[in-house]
Amino acid sequence: MNILGFDTSTAATSVCVLRSDGEAFAVDPEPARLFEPPAHSRELMPAVAAAIDRAAIGWGELEAVAVGVGPGTFTGLRIGVATARAIAHARGIPLHPVSSLAALAAGIGESPALPLIDAKRGELFGAVYSGDVELTPAFVAHPDQIPARAGERASGALAAGDGAVRFRSVLEAAGIRTAPGDSEVHVVRALNVCRLTHSVPAESPEAVLPNYLREPDAVPSQ
């Protein structure tokens, strides 16, 4: 099955076509891209077109779409989800909503894995995984609350992600190991978004929405 996958939950944009013969054609950002201003709208579709071209398949030969639904940057998630839905809908192919934390965890390569995505305002989105299995569901917390929120099952876990890099010193002070700063494991890789379609059932495209994990800031006036 030719799968198109992408993730826009962090400032970086990651795209991959996993061709039916198992070969992957990834457009992955450098880890440094995680700490530059996001440009998903400018980056996503050109990367999608590039991955499809490099895989030497046509748009018409895509058989499934997988998208990282967060948690992560709200605007980025909406660009990713809107794009994925439109492609799946227009082609009449299945859409798999994949947790961006699960995809990040899949790249960490250790178990347990503690994927941490920057939630802004001094907070982190996190979860604990052992392989594909979610041990602690996604949460949002301050860095110094991570050990408590991640729980005992996170003991000995390796943390990675833009949030892990940003709050490395706080995390390490709390006894959490983090991957080296320039490591590629901090990037949510679209290849892992593609691979996770095995464990995430497809949903009807219009029903797929980001996992914001946080309410919008809005105060009723009356």
Place this chain on the structure above:
Amino acid sequence: MILAVETSCDDTCAAVVTDDGEIRSNVIASQGLLHARYGGVVPEIASRRHLELIDAVIDDALERAGTGMDAIDRVAVTRGPGLIGALLVGVSVAKALAAVRRLPLVPVDHLHGHVVASTLGDKPIEPPFLCLVASGGHTFVASVEDAGSYEVLGQTLDDAAGEAFDKGARLLGLPYPGGPEMDRLAKQGDAAAFDFPRSLPGDGLDFSFSGLKTALLYRVRDLGEEEAGRRRADLAASYQRAIVDSLLTRARQAIEREGARRFAIGGGVAANSELRERITATCAELCVELWVPDRSLCTDNAAMIAAASRFTPALDYPEYLSLDASARVA
């Protein structure tokens, strides 16, 4: 046939329009009530709602047009100005829909859409013409020499006319969005009961509405809560009269200064009944032909985006893949 998408503020819109301006469908999913309890549009809530609605709204537009994506040969989308997070939902969907079918994509200036809304339908306006656009976000008079562009002759220096309606309505305790409520209440009041300022700044054609709401605030305070409540219809009528007077004065000055023969109105405030009545009388008096679009073409809608796309250069695949939305200028 054109499929157009518009998500610049709080209405999720899609439309199907033919190349010669026949509207096959014009679907508007309004979020008004969703934002009512906040007294204004909350950008993050609007963006989330757009994403929830957009696919269904596009399907609905295609279905009501009695067609499908196969018949569409061009996609148009509002690129700006507007709320960036809201715009990006429409831009992302439009780019993907166009790319999958390798259709051309037309990025449209939202304000251009308002200006050329009257080029749609059976009796399209033809340049040269002048246009008054008044909405919750914008108020300006523009000159259109050819339909592909417009020149702003004057604009508001502070609040937009629609903003003045909404803020005034709030001071009178009317529910959001206040424009239509104020219009309804004003019909029962005496427009001469209170004297509100008509601010016409400078020698040109600019507008200013921020002083008006302050005047209303003071008047309501001076009257006291009970009396202000009792005379709410008079306050609404007088306040609305002041807004419409300012708009009409500038419209008349623009027509006379430019020697215009054709005039159009657009934007959400163009749905106001007093403005519609009085601009009709003014244009009749000046022997100027007037275009007043249907209300569904005045408030934000995608048909007007399709209208503007007919006069805007299209981008071919893959040029538009890196297209970004723009909060300010399109």
